[in-house]
Amino acid sequence: MIIGHEKIIYFLQKSVDNDKLSHAYLFCGPEHLGKTIIAENFLFKILCEQKNKPDAFLEKNTMGKCGKCIHCQQLEKNIHPDVYFINKEENKKNITIEQIRILQEKLIKHSFYGSYKIILINQADALSLEAANYLLKSLGEPNPKTIFILIAENIKSLPKTIISRMQILKFLPVATEEIVDYFEKQFNLKTEQALELAKISINKPGLAITFFQNKNLLDKHKKQIQEFIDFPQKNLNEKFQLIEKILPTKNGFLKNVKILQNILSQLDLIIRDLILIKNSLNTFIIHSFLENKLEKLVQKYSENQLIQILKAIKKSKEYLLVNANPKLVFENLILKI
Numbered sequence: 089m090i091i092g093h094e095k096i097i098y099f100l101q102k103s104v105d106n107d108k109l110s111h112a113y114l115f116c117g118p119e120h121l122g123k124t125i126i127a128e129n130f131l132f133k134i135l136c137e138q139k140n141k142p143d144a145f146l147e148k149n150t151m152g153k154c155g156k157c158i159h160c161q162q163l164e165k166n167i168h169p170d171v172y173f174i175n176k177e178e179n180k181k182n183i184t185i186e187q188i189r190i191l192q193e194k195l196i197k198h199s200f201y202g203s204y205k206i207i208l209i210n211q212a213d214a215l216s217l218e219a220a221n222y223l224l225k226s227l228g229e230p231n232p233k234t235i236f237i238l239i240a241e242n243i244k245s246l247p248k249t250i251i252s253r254m255q256i257l258k259f260l261p262v263a264t265e266e267i268v269d270y271f272e273k274q275f276n277l278k279t280e281q282a283l284e285l286a287k288i289s290i291n292k293p294g295l296a297i298t299f300f301q302n303k304n305l306l307d308k309h310k311k312q313i314q315e316f317i318d319f320p321q322k323n324l325n326e327k328f329q330l331i332e333k334i335l336p337t338k339n340g341f342l343k344n345v346k347i348l349q350n351i352l353s354q355l356d357l358i359i360r361d362l363i364l365i366k367n368s369l370n371t372f373i374i375h376s377f378l379e380n381k382l383e384k385l386v387q388k389y390s391e392n393q394l395i396q397i398l399k400a401i402k403k404s405k406e407y408l409l410v411n412a413n414p415k416l417v418f419e420n421l422i423l424k425i
């Protein structure tokens with residue numbers, strides 16, 4: 089089941105129906121929006137034998153698949169011989185050139201079913217520069233029966249030469265109404281509950297579903313937000329203790345960068361809520377379950393101060409992109425809040 093992204097789905101369906109497939113696609117956008125699920129559906133759409141079957145999308149938001157042919161069955165089990173998945177190996181920093189080399193060897197061979205060979209690269213932004221350049225060879229000399237699908241959160245780390253050879257599909261957060269509609273229809277949720285899920289997941293359908301299925305995780309998330317809201321009340325010593333708790337040194341650099349990136353996005357939303365409250369636009373706030381606390385907190389700041397904090401958060405995000413030490417970045421920011 090896919091939520092939202094109608095234009096992208098329509099585009100992909102039409103490119104199969106009209107036999108106008110690109111040799112390389114780049115699905116890009118933040119996590120939890122549905123890039124992977126759409127890419128997987130796209131595989132079915134390309135390979136399923138019943139090509140002319142009416143698309144189920146209009147009714148069920150899935151791309152057409154019969155579910156019975158050999159392709160559908162093998163895709164379902166993740167054992168289709170003409171589909172290759174490349175993922176970053178655990179504990180490795182990058183997708184390595186070795187992984188791409190092994191892939192190239194497989195691509196030289198004929199397709200098992202005489203149809204398309206499809207390569208799905210997850211976290212393509214983690215391709216090492218060497219691996220990306222090696223991959224570029226395949227993109228530069230496209231084989232008409234080979235299709236690359238790259239999934240990436242941040243395309244800045246991909247060489248421009250790769251991006252320019254791909255059909256780019258940008259994923260944006262899904263409209264609140266679409267997420268609300270999904271939960272109302274699929275799970276009989278009341279509008280109020282569905283709206284809370286849409287808001288707290290910042291219009292990311294994947295996250296909304298995770299929160300819906302895992303109440304513990306949702307509670308933990310809410311608790312963390314609560315902690316941030318209490319943050320300005322704490323003294324300097326308490327603040328620094330909390331930083332160590334959130335970003336323990338033993339985590340290592342990359343893990344702490346990822347954690348801090350999420351925290352910065354969360355802080356950003358809290359400050360935006362405060363600005364909305366400052367302007368009496370409470371109905372639009374994301375963290376409505378904490379409205380009372382936010383109402384109190386907002387009195388500590390002028391609107392201009394809040395805007396300055398937003399700028400400082402943005403700056404912190406930029407520092408992380410150029411490999412600054414996450415703990416220092418966070419400490420620096422905290423002093424300004």
Ligand SMILES: [Zn+2]
Nearest residue numbers: 136154157160
């Ligand atoms: Zn099929």
